[in-house]
Amino acid sequence: MKIKRIFAIIAVVLLMALYGSTIVFAMSDSPNAVYMFKASIFCTVIIPIILYSYILVYRVFGKKESDHTDDAKDIPKK
Template sequence: MKKIKRIIALSGAVLLVGMYISTLVFALLDSSETMGLLKASIVCTVILPVLLYAYTLVYKITKGSGSGNDDSV
């Protein structure tokens, strides 16, 4: 399970770096088509980490802390 978590975390990090690079490239290109791509890239750069954080938060809540004590709710 730990190996799967590392692979998922690494793929998420690679995806974020790719989005940052694409945002930079779209910002430097001067074309009418790239303006829409730049906006989409900026939105994805903000939304994806928020969704990943929400996913991990829900996962921690549903799995619990592992101590077997449900009084922490």
């Protein structure tokens, strides 16, 4: 359970950095600011979508608790 919390904190920090960079690029006067702004907006939208799709795929194809078999049950008793 602790690993999920760590990944959630990392995701929040990443999204906050993307939002902050989007604001900085929007106010920047650099000739490349337009391209960096577009890339930042793209990443702000696409990264959460990709993370959500990974979670859904893992739920569907990941290990389930019912898949575990007890080795003691497989051994025939004499």
